[in-house]
Amino acid sequence: MTVPADGLPAHVTIYEVGPRDGLQNEQAIVPVEVKAEFVRRLVAAGLPVVEATSFVHPRWVPQLADAAELMAELGEAGRHLPVLVPNERGLDRALELGLEHVAIFGSATETFASKNLNRTFDEQFAMFEPTVARAREAGMDVRAYVSMCFGDPWEGAVGIEQVVAAGTRLLDLGASQLSLGDTIGVATAGHVKALVAAFAAAGVGTDRLAMHFHDTYGQALANTYAALQEGITTFDASAGGLGGCPYARSATGNLATEDLVWMLTGLGIDHGVDLDAVVATSTWMAGHLGRPSPSAVVRALSGSAG
Ligand SMILES: CC(C)(COP(=O)([O-])OP(=O)([O-])OC[C@H]1O[C@@H](n2cnc3c(N)ncnc32)[C@H](O)[C@@H]1OP(=O)([O-])[O-])[C@@H](O)C(=O)NCCC(=O)NCCSC(=O)C[C@@](C)(O)CC(=O)[O-]
Numbered sequence: 350m351t352v353p354a355d356g357l358p359a360h361v362t363i364y365e366v367g368p369r370d371g372l373q374n375e376q377a378i379v380p381v382e383v384k385a386e387f388v389r390r391l392v393a394a395g396l397p398v399v400e401a402t403s404f405v406h407p408r409w410v411p412q413l414a415d416a417a418e419l420m421a422e423l424g425e426a427g428r429h430l431p432v433l434v435p436n437e438r439g440l441d442r443a444l445e446l447g448l449e450h451v452a453i454f455g456s457a458t459e460t461f462a463s464k465n466l467n468r469t470f471d472e473q474f475a476m477f478e479p480t481v482a483r484a485r486e487a488g489m490d491v492r493a494y495v496s497m498c499f500g501d502p503w504e505g506a507v508g509i510e511q512v513v514a515a516g517t518r519l520l521d522l523g524a525s526q527l528s529l530g531d532t533i534g535v536a537t538a539g540h541v542k543a544l545v546a547a548f549a550a551a552g553v554g555t556d557r558l559a560m561h562f563h564d565t566y567g568q569a570l571a572n573t574y575a576a577l578q579e580g581i582t583t584f585d586a587s588a589g590g591l592g593g594c595p596y597a598r599s600a601t602g603n604l605a606t607e608d609l610v611w612m613l614t615g616l617g618i619d620h621g622v623d624l625d626a627v628v629a630t631s632t633w634m635a636g637h638l639g640r641p642s643p644s645a646v647v648r649a650l651s652g653s654a655g
Pocket residue numbers: 370373403404405406407409410435436438439440442454465466467494495496497530531532561593594595596
């Protein structure tokens with residue numbers, strides 16, 4: 350077995366967001382059976398965590414209005430998969446189905462809290478507080494996202510101290526992990542290192558952090574490498590590089606799972622994912638969506654993966 354170079358971690362957990370972050374932005378509605386097959390194939394490819402869908406308001410994200418149907422279609426296997434919930438209503442819907450993992454999603458900026466959640470910056474925490482408390486009482490695990498960590502399309506630069514303040518507030522509600530979202534893909538490697546260091550200085554270690562990169566400026570892998578050097582071991586990624594946020598139009602696709610897997614393998618970092626199986630799945634999904642995957646690794650390998 351190859352030993353990872355440069356003191357990099359020996360193992361990384363890939364948190365797959367394709368079925369949720371990837372599909373939430375698609376114009377054409379993907380049939381629920383196709384979504385279920387997408388999730389099943391990703392799980393079968395060895396992805397340890399697959400975020401399945403969102404229990405948000407169906408008018409806000411019509412593409413995921415079939416969240417309950419999807420989870421019913423997935424049956425028992427779906428109960429272990431995380432889903433997004435913005436509020437108590439979303440939590441109730443997840444509880445009715447016996448789900449075990451939810452994720453709340455906050456904003457580091459005032460404008461995006463308003464556009465994405467219809468709440469002020471402070472009101473978002475008031476909405477999350479009872480949601481997390483009730484989820485924890487029910488024995489659920491709660492992840493928290495914080496968006497616009499590296500820049501905001503309406504507010505411009507976002508101060509590191511502002512992100513740390515928002516992130517620690519979300520963790521203090523009772524979340525087990527905080528995913529730092531580069532929602533519009535403007536992060537660069539030095540900024541990533543500075544943000545991780547600022548969280549460490551605030552008492553939040555790398556064991557509680559995940560990174561969520563979008564590839565708008567082609568920096569997602571460089572940013573991932575910088576985060577690995579800082580000791581981060583959980584990375585969000587989306588099969589085929591699908592993704593974006595419907596409430597941040599300048600957001601493009603997520604870091605592609607295949608690009609991440611290719612780099613980790615080359616670095617000798619264990620991830621447990623079958624690259625050919627993910628490439629085949631993304632190629633199959635691209636056929637349903639009617640356009641090719643933006644992932645360089647999918648394009649390079651899709652002829653051979655079948
Ligand atoms: C938060 C709300 C609901 C507030 O939306 P609101 O309009 O303020 O809702 P409300 O609390 O005023 O309630 C109005 C009505 O909606 C109902 N309602 C309320 N909540 C729900 C629910 N969960 N499910 C179903 N129904 C719901 C509620 O029951 C009520 O019904 P009525 O009494 O009028 O009949 C809305 O803004 C929303 O759904 N936002 C979600 C937006 C979204 O999903 N964005 C994409 C995900 S975030 C992202 O992609 C970024 C991330 C995570 O990937 C990381 C990164 O890249 O940075």
